Amino acid sequence: MSAPWTAETWPIAAAMIPFPGMLPDGSLVQDAPAETWAATLAEVAAAGFDAVDPTDSWLRIADLDKARRAEFLDICRDLRLGIPAISTSRRSVIDPAHGADHLAYGHRVIDTAAELGVGHVSFGFFGPLTPAQQRATWFWTEQGPRNPDDPATYRLAVERICDLARHAEGCGVTIALEMYEDTYLGTARDAVRFVTEVDHPAVRLNIDIGNLIRLHRPVEPWAEMIRLCLPFAGYWHVKNYYRMEDSATGQVMTHPAPLLGGTINWRAAINAALDLGFDSPFLVEHYGGDGLGVCAQNRDYIRTILAGRRSRHDQTV
Known part of the structure; x- marks a missing residue:
């Protein structure tokens, strides 16, 4: 980072999860004309x-040929949209059937980031949605794939992230590993253990604790997750959920919420990160309803936190 970001200039990217990767006619956004992307x-x-983060559930820019990628970049330039990071989704490098292919794809993502001057990429170990998850109103209410409780697979995960990390470091790119349930990054302690085992300067944690707070099961308190993981924080996906727990029955219910209104106190979490020198971009996400509209509100809320931070500093100097 050449100069400290201000509240106005801090990169806060829109996630593309409000937009499906398949068009109404059944064709893929990947194969659509540039005019479709532009719209x-x-x-x-x-x-x-x-x-914007061209999240690969919408469009895999790393798999576009040179001409098509140039079309995409021209659109972004015309709209004055920067690309601070590229996130991958459900392309685990330890997928039992496609892990090697996903590893090769991860290297293409890093190469693409370097080519475009993008400083951050996000990877995770979560797998594709199951049929039950695809049918559910909220996919996280159904059990998804689990990373195996197997030392050999765990070691393979560490080795493959180290492989990506060496590549990323040589390209000036930082990797963020996304926290997600039932993976090797499925709790705060598991995430810290994994990133510590990788032990590479190009690898940080994507502390996407919204992925965990939304689960209909007991989870660690959000503040504890933040406390444990912040020293390793990198590119950060942020979203919030209302979480309701019935202590008499143990029943848990969750629903997507704006950053300002859900269970996680994002003002406290972001300020704690800044206290530790956090200097990576944010990605705002939201499922359901007008996801893009809520993301825009979340962006503005983060900027008020950053502005308050600046104001507080000005009063002390």
Whole structure:
């Protein structure tokens, strides 16, 4: 980072999860004409965003040929949308059937990030949605794939992330590993253990604790997760959920919420990160409803936190 970001310039990217990767006619966004991409990205820009993460559940820019990638970049430039990071989704490098292919894809993502001057990429160990998850109103209410409780597979996960890390370091790219249930990053302590075992300067944690708070099961308190993981924080996916627990029956219910209104106190979490020198971009996410509109509100909320931080500093100097 050449100069400290301000509340106005801190990169806060829109996630593309509100937009499906398949068009109404059954064709893929990946294969769509550039005009289709432009129409979607124009919505992002109209919502007030100046940054976008081309999340690969929507479009795999690392798998576009040179000409198509140039078309994508021209659209972003025309709309004044920067790309601070690239996130991958459900392409685990230890997938039992496709792990080697996903590893090769991960290297292409790093190469693409380096080519475009993108400083951050996000990887995770979560697998594709099961049929039950695809049918559910909220996919996290159904059990998804689990990483195996197997030392050999765990070691393979460490080795493959180290392989990506060596590549990323040589390209000036930082990897963020996304926290997600039932993976080797499925609790705060598991995530800290894994990133410590990788022990590489190019690897940080994507402390996406919303993925865990939304589960209909007991989870660690959000503040404890933040406390344990912040020393390793990198590119950060942020979202919130209402979490309701019935202590008499043990029943848990959750629902997507704006950052300002859910269970996680994001003002406290972000301020704690800044106290430790956090200096990576944010990605705002939301499921359901007008996801893009809520993401825009979340972006503005983060900027008020950052501005308050600046104001507090000004009063003490």
